[in-house]
Amino acid sequence: MSGHRPRRSGGRNPRISIPRRSYTEPHINSASPRPPDEELVEREEAIPPTRAFIVRALALLCACSLSVGSHYASYTLGPLKSRLAREIGTSNTEFSLLISAFSLNSTWTPLIGGLMASKLGTTFTSIIATGVIFFGQVLLLLGDVKEDVRLMVFGLFVFGFGVSPLAVVQESIIVRFFKAHGLGISMALGLVAGKFASFISARTSLPLAERFGRHAPFYASTCLAALSFFINLVYMLSSKWLIRGSGTVLEASEIRREARRRSLYDLSEVQALEKVAKKRRIRFKDIPKLGDIFWAYIGLNILCGTVWAPFTHLAANIFERRYGLTEDAASTQASYLLIGSILLYPITGFMVDRIQHPQTVLRMFTLSSVLTLLGYAWLVLPPAWTRTPSPAVAAFATGIGFSPLLLVVLVPQLVPFKFVSTTLGVHKSMEQTGATIFQTIAGLVLDGASPRQRAQGDQSTTQQLLNVFFVFNVLQLLGIIGLSHLDHRRRQAETLEEVIGDEEAEHESEEESTFTGGEGDILASEIGPLSSLEQRKPLLGRRPRADSGASYFPSSCSSQGVCGHSEIRRGRIFACLCAMLVCSAWVLFLSTAWLRLRSRQQRDL
DSSP states (O other): OOOOOOOTTOOOOOOOOOOOOOOOOOOTTTTOOOOOOTOOOOOEEEOHHHHHHHHHHHHHHHHTTTHHHHHHHHHHSGGHHHHHHHTTTTOOOHHHHHHHHHHHGGGGGHHHHHHHHHHTTTHHHHHHHHHHHHHHHHHHHHHHTTTTHHHHHHHHHHHHHHHHHHHHHHHHHHHHHHHOOOOOHHHHHHHHHHHHHHHHHHHHHHHHHHOOTTTTTHHHHHHHHHHHHHHHHHHHHHHHHHHHHHHHOOOOHHHHHHHHTTTTTTTHEEEHHHHHHHEEEEEEEGGGOOOHHHHHHHHHHHHHHSSSSHHHHHHHHHHHHHHOHHHHOOOHHHHHHHHHHHHHHHHHHHHHHHHHOOTTTHHHHOOOOOOOOHHHHHHOOOOHHHHOOOHHHHHHHTTTTHHHHHHTTGGGSSSSSGHHHHHHHHHHHHHHHHHHHHHHHHHHHHHOOOOOHHHHHHHHHHHHHHHHHHHHHHHHHHHHHHHHHHHHHHHHHHHHHHHHHHHHHHHHHHHHHHHHHHHHHHHHHHOOOOOOOOHOOOSSOOOOTOOSSSSSSSSSOOOSOOOOHHHHHHHHHHHHHHHHHHHHHHHHHHHHHHHHHOOOHHHHH
């Protein structure tokens, strides 16, 4: 009769072995040991570090290429506003509807994109997104050729179905491959590719139109959208090799496929894999339980969408009106608003990876808001005093040169790994909601709400719009300060919990050593010391106490107790408010399009 031999310290625990796969799920910022049912698979052969690095670099190259077409197409229209008004007869409101059309679907598709990425996997979701973007871009091109603004709006509407899901997928892919291998710099490089394409678009769309005709920028963006779709096909075909060669965590959809494949010969492994897949499955109803600090972050995204995107699309026309610049000079100045990200994203990613202070990201975020506020303050001053937009361009370009990256890298610090893609979806949704609402309102403001405003000319409406931008930037700065305060309180609660937990653990250890006797003392010496504070640290907050009746979910709970029903109830209220805000964006866009969007015959009158 054979007995179980005691295992050596540090030896492997019993687990299911599946060659060349890894189902482990360590949290990005946590060194805590994984639960036994998460440690299902351990590699049977080590992957050389050099090979893993090369494979991850190839995966990053593919991820960077996915959004080149969508970013180029998104910034084609801004420099062409005056030309479209002159050649097609578009009004300020119609142009704003064009811009809002591709961001309108981004008010809800990021949520679906995050859930699709969780359910279907990032590979299949990215194929759908890039295919939809290419189809929408073709419709936009046809609308421009036929001088049909309504078809152009519809093309951008279709285009918008894929933009935000693709961004969520791209960021999720990078988090997946690089969460433990320099996430900050990797995410920066991934976002730089899109920002570089946006800068090239803003810089070249008007020269292309002047040299080859108005349709040339749309042909270029259509070709790049097709290129992104082709690269996505390459990524899909090579995704299994990339995952296997880099030791990357499998997604829930991939685990389910593995379970179905193994159901033919090993039911025990299937049950274990399905258990892990179920743990990684995301339920939409869990979002309200993410805590107050999560909803403060979401509110900040709404303000960021209001402050950032509309101005970058309207800047060329604003500079042309306010400072009397030519179309080419104004579009050149406006294109420099996008160059900051190309230079600052890698630097920011490196700093995020290297600086270990817990509030580094939020302090950098505060700096970015101050810089954009200075840019708006310069533009708000009378143009007779300032004479040039260059200082405002420099301040604003520096401010938005690293802040969008900070919004993304902040997510893994707020939620568990399985909620990263969904949280990225909520973040994109609310940011685009703010951008869509204000973009539509901006067009109405520039056209003038009354005959008196229209009689006063462009300077009056432009001044009003800049004043509103300035006010929202002040609110954004206050929102960042509030989020920083909540984060500081949460970290204080975690520190207090660690101290209390350490004292309780020592007390329990003393009691156990008193009652176990000699055998217990020997067993204690075999097990070794308790885990470190870092290993016992909860993922995002306090652990629930045994006598607490409140439901617990990782969040921003105070040190006085776990997340109770009141915080969950507030989360549901915030979720309802966000849904109402999305609905208001749709109502505003559709009503404005119904009243202000004209046919070609009506514009010719």
